[in-house]
Amino acid sequence: MFELIxxxxxxxFTLDTMLLVxxxxxxxxxxxxxxxxxxxxxxxxxxxxxxxxxxxxGMALLMGLYIxxxxxxxxxxxxxxxxxxxxxxxxTFDGYPMAQNGQPxxxxxxxxxxxxxxxxxxxxxxxxxxxxxxxxxxxxGPFEYFAVTMFALTMISSLSGDSINKGIISGxxxxxxxxVGSAPIDSYPRFTFGFNQLDAGFDLLPVLIGLFAISxxxxxxxRKNNPLNTKTPTNYKVKGFGxxxxxxxxxxxxxxxxxxxxxxxGILPGIGGGTANIISYVTAKNRSKHPEKFGTGHSxxxxxxxxxxxxxxGGALVPLIALGIPGDTVTALLLGGLMLHGLxxxxxxxxxxxxxxxxIFAALIVANVVMIVLLFFGMRFFIKLLSIPQHILLxxxxxxxxxxxxxxxxxxxxxxxxxxxxxxxxVLLKFKFPIVPVILGFILGPIAExxxxxxxxxxxxxxxxxxxxxxxxxFLILALLSVLIKARQNFKNKxxxxxxxx
Numbered sequence: 001m002f003e004l005i006x007x008x009x010x011x012x013f014t015l016d017t018m019l020l021v022x023x024x025x026x027x028x029x030x031x032x033x034x035x036x037x038x039x040x041x042x043x044x045x046x047x048x049x050x051x052x053x054x055x056x057x058g059m060a061l062l063m064g065l066y067i068x069x070x071x072x073x074x075x076x077x078x079x080x081x082x083x084x085x086x087x088x089x090x091x092t093f094d095g096y097p098m099a100q101n102g103q104p105x106x107x108x109x110x111x112x113x114x115x116x117x118x119x120x121x122x123x124x125x126x127x128x129x130x131x132x133x134x135x136x137x138x139x140x141g142p143f144e145y146f147a148v149t150m151f152a153l154t155m156i157s158s159l160s161g162d163s164i165n166k167g168i169i170s171g172x173x174x175x176x177x178x179x180v181g182s183a184p185i186d187s188y189p190r191f192t193f194g195f196n197q198l199d200a201g202f203d204l205l206p207v208l209i210g211l212f213a214i215s216x217x218x219x220x221x222x223r224k225n226n227p228l229n230t231k232t233p234t235n236y237k238v239k240g241f242g243x244x245x246x247x248x249x250x251x252x253x254x255x256x257x258x259x260x261x262x263x264x265x266g267i268l269p270g271i272g273g274g275t276a277n278i279i280s281y282v283t284a285k286n287r288s289k290h291p292e293k294f295g296t297g298h299s300x301x302x303x304x305x306x307x308x309x310x311x312x313x314g315g316a317l318v319p320l321i322a323l324g325i326p327g328d329t330v331t332a333l334l335l336g337g338l339m340l341h342g343l344x345x346x347x348x349x350x351x352x353x354x355x356x357x358x359x360i361f362a363a364l365i366v367a368n369v370v371m372i373v374l375l376f377f378g379m380r381f382f383i384k385l386l387s388i389p390q391h392i393l394l395x396x397x398x399x400x401x402x403x404x405x406x407x408x409x410x411x412x413x414x415x416x417x418x419x420x421x422x423x424x425x426x427v428l429l430k431f432k433f434p435i436v437p438v439i440l441g442f443i444l445g446p447i448a449e450x451x452x453x454x455x456x457x458x459x460x461x462x463x464x465x466x467x468x469x470x471x472x473x474x475f476l477i478l479a480l481l482s483v484l485i486k487a488r489q490n491f492k493n494k495x496x497x498x499x500x501x502x
Contacts, residue, residue, distance in 0.1 A: 005127075008358035011056055012366050020057055021064040021363055025370045028068020033076055035209045035397075035404045038085050039069020043333045047340070055341035055356050060363040062337050066330060067119065067367040070313055071375065074111045074306060075382055078104065080397065082213040086204060086274030087309035089439060090281035092212065094294065094301030101297045104383045109241030110299055111306045112379070113248070114255055116372040118307035121259040122266065122314025123364045130318045140268060142455035143466050147475035148268065149448040152275055154482040155282040156437040164486070166433045173428075174441025177202060184450040185457070197413040204274075206405040206417040207442055211435050213401045214422020217394050219429060241376070243299070251303045254284055262308035266315020274443055276315075278436070280308035314364070320345055321357060 011017060024046075031042035042065045050058030073084030078095035091111065098107040140148075156171040180191045181201025192198040258280040265276035284304035285294045294301050320331045324345035338345050343353050350357055405418040425435055459465050466472055 004354050004358040005361070007355055008360075008362035009366075011355070011359050012060060012362040017057055017060045017363075018366070020061040021367050022370055024061045024064020025068035025367050025374060028065040028070075029072035029075075029371070029374060030068075031065075032069045032072020032084050035076060035082050035084055035205075035213055035401050038073075038205070039066055040330050040333065041407065042069050043330060043337075047333060047337055050337060051340060055343060055353075056359050058337060058341055059356060059360050062334060063360060063363040064367040064370070066313060066334070067310075067364065067371050069330075070309060071115050071119075071371050073309075074108075074115065075375075078107045078111060079382060080213070081216050082397070082401075083208060086208055086443070087277055087312065088305070089208070089212075089274065089436065090277045090305040091302060091309075093281065093305070093436075094296070094298045095305075097295065098297035098299075098302070103242070103297070105379065106242035106299075107297075107302060108375070108379045108383065109243050110251075110302045112372050112375050113241055114251065114303045115306040115310045116368055117255055118259045118262060119310035119313055119368045119371075120365065121256075121307075122263050122311040123361060123368065124314075125263050126314040126317055126321070126364075127358075127361045130322045136267075139471065141469075142451040142458060143469045143472040144475070145268070145451040146448055146455060146466060147472035147479070149444050149451065151475045151479040151482065152279055153440065153444050153448065154479045154486075155279060156440055163432070167437045170428065170433050170435065170437035171441040174438035174443075175445040177207070177438075178442045178445035179449075184446065185453050197411070202417055202421075202442075203409060203414055204443065206414045207421050208439060209401050209405055210418045210421025211425035211428075211438060213397060214418060215425030215429055215435070217397060218422065218426040220390060220394065247299065251299065254300055254303050255307045257287075258284065258304040258307035259311040262311025263315040263318075265308075266312030267318050276312045277305040277309040278440060280304045317360075317364075321349060321360070324349075 012021065027046070028039055028042055032039060043062055046061060046065060050061060053061070070085060070087055073088035074091050074095065076082040076084045077088040077091040078099050081092050081096040083089045083092055095107045095111060098104070153171070156167050178201070180198055182188065182199055183190055189199055261280040261283060262276045265279060281294075281301055281304045284300050285291045288294065288300055290298075316331050317334075320335060324335070335345060338349075341356075343349060343356060401418060402415050405414045406412065425438075428435055428438070455466060456463070467476065
């Protein structure tokens, strides 16, 4: 094994392969930083290019794109309150407020370092214990997936802000929007109102960009008291990564817990980093001694989100390499890349093409290092983007959002959906409804419905196995406990003002 690891690094450290990794990471950062242009699109565009390469060079380029595409989303998340990818949704919660509080360097530094550490942790997990972890993931059927999704949906209560009722309503809005289009299993069209464009439903990226980006642009444009050329007070002089060694050591447990969550969620096919970063953020908030600081520019929130989304990279590759099962759209494309070079992912891949497998591991580690180096030296340049007058910056953001939404499926309909969800997000903000539960409901709703219907088909309509399967029952109990604990906290919070008033 160690000989294969050494051979993998020896191959990566050749000039040609290093240049491909560097190019892949740089291009991935570009795709990740522009809303709508995700790692999926970057890999899809570059996949045909790898056809004429050696298998080792082709996989090195794709691994660089993967790492860069996921990591690049933190740039607009921190600077503009726009998640570059679904994996950076919760980075906006504290990253953007910290940047607005005059500490963009610290926000970037925390995101970079813990993205690197989370990614490194997951790659080491991938290298040494991927086969047993993949075997455990195989135990998850429709019952277990439904239970995990229901547990994740209970996170809405922790992301509802001051009003749980409004948070629940927002969650139901997201679930309702997810039901538009063809139903899972039987593909029966729902809520299309005769429009053929709605048969495929709404794509996640136009929904995400519209709710976060367009609504934010409209909110900024509405501020009549602030001149358009107002500049955010920014500290451009950043020492190191912007935070002290003491602050770094305090985040040790938060990083480890969030990385474990990221790997665990990443292993489960179909869930991915978009859910992992939200679950880790909510877990950090619920376990914190000062949960009221979350959402105001708190370091713990940035660390939790960025550790988990990069840790999900290695997690998603575990079932791909060990079993040949892609966990999300990115790994599905990587599966195509492996097969393009005559490699068949699965248990025999280690025996038949061990040198390629360990080159992938080595390329991931090197790409992770290249990522933090590129972002560190580019950090000061990115921070200066905050000084661009808003009447110049906002139209550029709008153009990039429209291009990104259109580029997902090359449909003009997605650009229209972008505008619709932008207006919806703006209205929700005006009436003080939280937006995050909408996204959570939209992402998790189809997963829950699909696995509920699969499970009921398997049991011929009997719901009892959802409650009796050990793993499923455990997660459903955790979901119930989560709701009860949150309800108890709210009851206590309501009693305190009444006691103080008397």
